[in-house]
Amino acid sequence: MRRKSTTAAGAASVAVGGDVHAPIITNPQINIVLAETESVNTADWATVHEVDALTLGVHRSRTIASGPPLPPYVLRDVDHEVAQQMKHIAVHGGMVLLTGDSTSGKSRTAFHGIQQCMPDHAIYAPLQGTRLSNLPQTIRGSSHGPFLVWLDDLEGFLGRDGLTPSLLDALRRLRVAIVATMQDQLFETYANIQAYEPNALHDQSREIGHRLLRAVDPIRISRLWSAREIARASAASDERLADAVKHSSIYGVSEYLAAGPALLQSWLRAQRVNGNPRGAALVAACVDLARAGFRGAVDVEILQELHTRYLPDASLRPETWNEAVAWATKVQYGVSGLLVPGEYEATWRAFDYLPDSISRNKKDYGEIPDFIWEESLKLCPDEDDLWRMGMSAYMAGKNQFAIAAWEPLAERGNGSAASNLAVIFNEIGDHETAQYWRHIEAQDDFHSATIPVDTSAPLYDPDSGEVTVGESRDGERLRIAVHKPGVGVRHGVIAGGKGVGKSNSMTLILLGAFSSGKYLLWLMDWSPEQKHYDPLKKAGVIDWFTGNNTERSLGMLSAAVRILEFRKGKGGYVDPTPEKPAIVIGVEEAHHLFNQSAEAASLCLQILREGADAGVSIFLTIPNIALESFGGNAELRAEVAANDKHWKFFMGAAGLPMLRDVTQIKRSPTSGDPFV
Numbered sequence: 001m002r003r004k005s006t007t008a009a010g011a012a013s014v015a016v017g018g019d020v021h022a023p024i025i026t027n028p029q030i031n032i033v034l035a036e037t038e039s040v041n042t043a044d045w046a047t048v049h050e051v052d053a054l055t056l057g058v059h060r061s062r063t064i065a066s067g068p069p070l071p072p073y074v075l076r077d078v079d080h081e082v083a084q085q086m087k088h089i090a091v092h093g094g095m096v097l098l099t100g101d102s103t104s105g106k107s108r109t110a111f112h113g114i115q116q117c118m119p120d121h122a123i124y125a126p127l128q129g130t131r132l133s134n135l136p137q138t139i140r141g142s143s144h145g146p147f148l149v150w151l152d153d154l155e156g157f158l159g160r161d162g163l164t165p166s167l168l169d170a171l172r173r174l175r176v177a178i179v180a181t182m183q184d185q186l187f188e189t190y191a192n193i194q195a196y197e198p199n200a201l202h203d204q205s206r207e208i209g210h211r212l213l214r215a216v217d218p219i220r221i222s223r224l225w226s227a228r229e230i231a232r233a234s235a236a237s238d239e240r241l242a243d244a245v246k247h248s249s250i251y252g253v254s255e256y257l258a259a260g261p262a263l264l265q266s267w268l269r270a271q272r273v274n275g276n277p278r279g280a281a282l283v284a285a286c287v288d289l290a291r292a293g294f295r296g297a298v299d300v301e302i303l304q305e306l307h308t309r310y311l312p313d314a315s316l317r318p319e320t321w322n323e324a325v326a327w328a329t330k331v332q333y334g335v336s337g338l339l340v341p342g343e344y345e346a347t348w349r350a351f352d353y354l355p356d357s358i359s360r361n362k363k364d365y366g367e368i369p370d371f372i373w374e375e376s377l378k379l380c381p382d383e384d385d386l387w388r389m390g391m392s393a394y395m396a397g398k399n400q401f402a403i404a405a406w407e408p409l410a411e412r413g414n415g416s417a418a419s420n421l422a423v424i425f426n427e428i429g430d431h432e433t434a435q436y437w438r439h440i441e442a443q444d445d446f447h448s449a450t451i452p453v454d455t456s457a458p459l460y461d462p463d464s465g466e467v468t469v470g471e472s473r474d475g476e477r478l479r480i481a482v483h484k485p486g487v488g489v490r491h492g493v494i495a496g497g498k499g500v501g502k503s504n505s506m507t508l509i510l511l512g513a514f515s516s517g518k519y520l521l522w523l524m525d526w527s528p529e530q531k532h533y534d535p536l537k538k539a540g541v542i543d544w545f546t547g548n549n550t551e552r553s554l555g556m557l558s559a560a561v562r563i564l565e566f567r568k569g570k571g572g573y574v575d576p577t578p579e580k581p582a583i584v585i586g587v588e589e590a591h592h593l594f595n596q597s598a599e600a601a602s603l604c605l606q607i608l609r610e611g612a613d614a615g616v617s618i619f620l621t622i623p624n625i626a627l628e629s630f631g632g633n634a635e636l637r638a639e640v641a642a643n644d645k646h647w648k649f650f651m652g653a654a655g656l657p658m659l660r661d662v663t664q665i666k667r668s669p670t671s672g673d674p675f676v
Contacts, residue, residue, distance in 0.1 A: 042142040045122040048114050056125055057152040058107045059258030061240050071238040071257065073112045077226050081219055082109060086117035086179070090146070093175035095168060097154065097213075099187045100221035105254030106181040107152055109221055114148060114179055121148040121177060128156030132163055136170040151180040155190070158209040165212050187218060223252035237487040237612070239644060243356060259336060260353030267338050267354065270327075271312055278318035279327040281310035283338045286348060288368050290355035293388030293405070294376040297342020297349040300325070302375075309371060368392075373401040383409060390420065394656065395663050399424050410437060415444025423656045459512035467512030469505055480647055482513050482584070488574050488612030489582050492619045493640050495629075495658055496651030502621040503532040505649060506586055509619060513584050514541045518576035519617075522560065522585045524553050526592040533588070550596050557603035560585060560616050564607065567614040574613045582615035590620040594631030601633040608639050608646065619647075625658050625665075641665040 053070060054060055061071060076082075085096045096113070098106040114121070122144050126132065132149075139147055149171070157163045163178075171178060190209040225233070233241045233253055244256040270280040285306040289298060304321060311318060319327070329337045329348065339348040358365045376389055390405035403424060409417035418441040425434035459468045465483030483489050492509070494502045513519040514536075522544040525532050536542050546552035560583060567573045576582035585607070587593060594601040607618045620640075622629040630637040640646060641662045650658040 042122060042124075042138065042144045042147070045124050045144070045147075047119070048121050048123050048148060049119040051123055051125075053108065053111045056107065056111055056150055058111055059103055059254075060261060061257040070108075071240045072236050073108065074229060074233045074236060074241065074253070076105065076109055076221065076229055078219055078221060079109065079113075082113045083117060085219065086113045086177075089177040089179075090118045090121070091175070093172040093177060095172075095178040095180060095216055097180045097182060097187075097216045097218040098221055099182050099184050099218045101223040101252075101255070102183055103255035103258040104221045104223040104252055106221045108254065110150075110152075110179050110181055114150070118146070118148050118177060121146045123148045123150055125150040125152070126157070128153065129162075130157070131161045132157060133161045133167060135167070135176075136174060139171075139174055139176060146175065146177070148177045148179065151178060154180040154182040155186050155209070158190070158212065160208065162208075163212060164208050165215060168212060168215070182218075184220070187213065223255055225253045229253070232486075235484055235486045237484060237645060243353075256353065259332070260351075260357065263332060263336065263338055263351055264354055264357050266332065271316065273316050275316070276319055276324060276327045277312050277316040278307070278321065278324035279338075281312070281318075282307040282324050282328050283350065283354070284310045285372070286339055286350035287355045287358055288372045289376055289379075290350050290352075291359055291392065292368050292372050292376045293390070293392040294379055294381055294385050295349065295388070296379065296381070296385065297344070297347035298379060300346045300348060302379075303348065306372075306375060309369070368396060368398075370398075370401075373398060377401070377404055381405075383414075387417070390417065394420070394424070395660050399428065410440055413440075413444055415441040418444070419653070420656050423653055426653075427657070458515065459508070460516040462516065467509055469508045469512075480509070482509065482519075482617065483576060483582070485575055489576065489584070489615055489617040490645070490647060491608050491611065491617055492647030492649065493625075494619070494621045494649040494651065495624055495654075496649075497623060497654055500652030502649075502651060503588060505651070506532070506588065506619060506621055507535060510536060510584065510586050511541075513582075513617075516576075517578050518581050520544075520581050520583050522556055522583055523588075524548070524556065524586070524590075524593065525588045526553075527589040533586075548592065550593075550600075553593055554597060554600055554603070556585070557600055557607070560611075560618075561603055561606055564611050564614045564616045567616070568610065573615040576615050580615065582617060585616075585618040587618070587620045589622070591622045591629040591631070594633065594636070595628070596631075598631060598633065601631045601636050605633065605636045605639055608636075608643070612645070624654055625661055638665060 058070065060069060082096070082098070088094065089096055096110075098110050100106045114123070124135075124147065126149075135149070139145070151157045151163065154163070157180075168178070191213045230245055230253070233245050240257060241253065244253040267280055267283050270276040270283075282303055285303055286298065307324075318324070328339045329341070331337050336351045338351055338354065340351055341347065342349060373389075373393060376385075381389065386405045386409055390402045390409075393399070393401035393405060403421060406417040406421050410421055418437045422434045422437040422441065425431070425437065460466070460482075461479070463485075464479070464481060465485055466479035466481045468477045468479050470478045480492070481490055494505050496502050510521055510523070514521055520543040521536065521541055523533050523536070523542050524546045526548045530547060533542065533545070537545070544556060546556050563583065573580055573582075587604075590604075594604075604618060604620070607616055611617060625637065625641060627634065627637055630640070640648070642665060648662065650656070650662075
């Protein structure tokens with residue numbers, strides 16, 4: 001056996017307080033050198049609504065194309081208490097202190113609070129160690145208030161000329177608001193000290209901090225998010241939050257968002273002289289194993305062998321093996337090491353953010369080497385690993401490794417793996433072997449039988465905005481969200497050849513939306529048969545039907561765009577209601593419409609881009625995702641393929657190649673000029 005079997009889920013608790021290797025802060029030696037107050041002219045202080053979160057110390061998360069530097073703020077359970085205290089100090093002065101583990105979201109919560117409760121306060125955010133004792137004199141004669149003092153990492157401002165109980169009292173009497181953050185362990189260290197040595201500066205600082213913090217009732221921000229907080233994060237339309245939510249059973253959402261980019265940069269910067277090139281090579285081996293689909297932990301002896309294939313030029317003077325392991329596994333930012341421990345001793349895997357990030361930016365990092373694919377297949381992978389390996393290998397154009405991963409699954413009766421193997425062998429021209437795998441696929445009841453959908457049960461879930469579209473292999477109901485509460489409606493494309501069930505899937509989605517009582521159905525049928533909407537016609541649930549008439553179809557799309565533009569100006573249509581219903585446009589065989597009318601393609605593109613928060617949704621069926629299916633409109637094709645907010649269903653034998661094509665479209669530059 002090449003490794004001790006383990007899985008990624010729940011492999012370790014790596015935050016401070018949960019990892020035996022995490023740093024424990026005891027009796028810190030504090031020596032603060034105070035500088036003069038950096039600005040004595042309150043007229044130079046910006047107001048809260050003018051300042052940037054990153055400038056005030058909020059941790060940066062990864063950037064996304066055409067997106068803001070930070071994901072949208074997600075309300076925390078303590079925000080009611082935060083709001084209550086901040087509203088009080090906004091009027092009466094005083095201090096609000098948020099505590100929590102490193103990267104638990106203290107600064108982000110504090111920044112959201114001051115934005116909401118004190119947007120017009122003039123804000124002073126001094127550097128750590130700045131002399132604060134002159135602040136009352138500076139503020140007393142100013143007419144530019146009200147004032148807010150922002151003290152991120154409060155321990156850096158404690159001391160005889162920093163924030164003291166008497167200074168806090170003086171600022172409170174001037175109705176100055178103070179918002180501060182502090183790590184839990186440091187708060188406990190200051191708040192619970194018992195004895196002092198009065199002649200030592202650091203002990204004076206601790207005593208001052210002790211007396212100050214006894215007068216403050218802190219609000220604690222938990223590193224792990226509650227189920228309610230996770231639900232709020234899941235409802236937000238931001239891919240960074242979606243990534244963090246997937247890992248929220250192990251890491252807090254805030255710490256995953258904040259620590260991930262920092263750990264990534266730590267790894268990438270390590271490949272230099274006086275860095276940690278051997279440690280970086282060790283991490284690279286684990287990252288590539290995860291990228292290949294193997295998400296378990298690996299014996300350290302195997303990693304010692306593999307990492308040598310990643311070692312750079314000897315001129316970088318790699319550190320020793322023990323030093324490399326210590327660096328790669330050291331907990332950083334109070335969250336995680338670059339490598340995290342497996343279930344069994346001396347097994348390690350990459351921190352999840354690293355392979356996820358590299359996979360998103362594959363063109364900047366390089367392909368997975370063949371020896372990693374080979375090794376991953378030797379590591380006793382389980383069925384989930386094998387499925388992921390096959391998908392990763394196929395997407396990378398490594399058919400030989402996809403075949404090696406999927407064959408064991410198909411031989412054990414997995415029809416999905418057999419179907420994928422048939423696709424690969426047809427692509428390489430081995431039709432006889434492809435036929436064999438089609439025969440194996442047919443033996444799988446899940447693939448060969450018609451899976452019924454119980455329409456007597458509610459198809460629409462009003463709490464999640466989800467519609468039932470079928471059943472999984474294990475009998476669970478499969479659902480898609482036609483609406484994300486608080487975000488808006490969703491769009492979708494169903495692609496595949498004739499006879500694979502595109503129209504049935506479309507009918508279930510439309511029927512589910514109608515059954516909510518919150519949707520109007522506007523439908524076009526551009527198929528030659530003109531029969532795909534017969535069940536909905538008989539049920540009398542269609543509000544507008546155009547068939548395959550070009551003029552009437554353009555009229556429908558134009559009306560939808562006018563409604564969209566009106567609603568965007570009015571607001572209030574993010575969540576459909578019976579009084580303000582959403583419109584879902586269903587277009588069967590939309591490729592015929594797009595090839596008939598370039599204007600129709602442009603109108604659909606506008607709906608896809610702008611319809612979500614205006615309650616105008618569109619679902620299309622097309623044969624494939626070739627440019628011809630979009631009437632030659634490259635922008636429409638890219639919007640459908642590259643935007644992960646839109647549902648994409650790839651059905652039948654062409655489904656797997658279409659999934660690969662979508663990945664390639666996402667990575668294709670839209671312009672030769674990166675600044676355009």
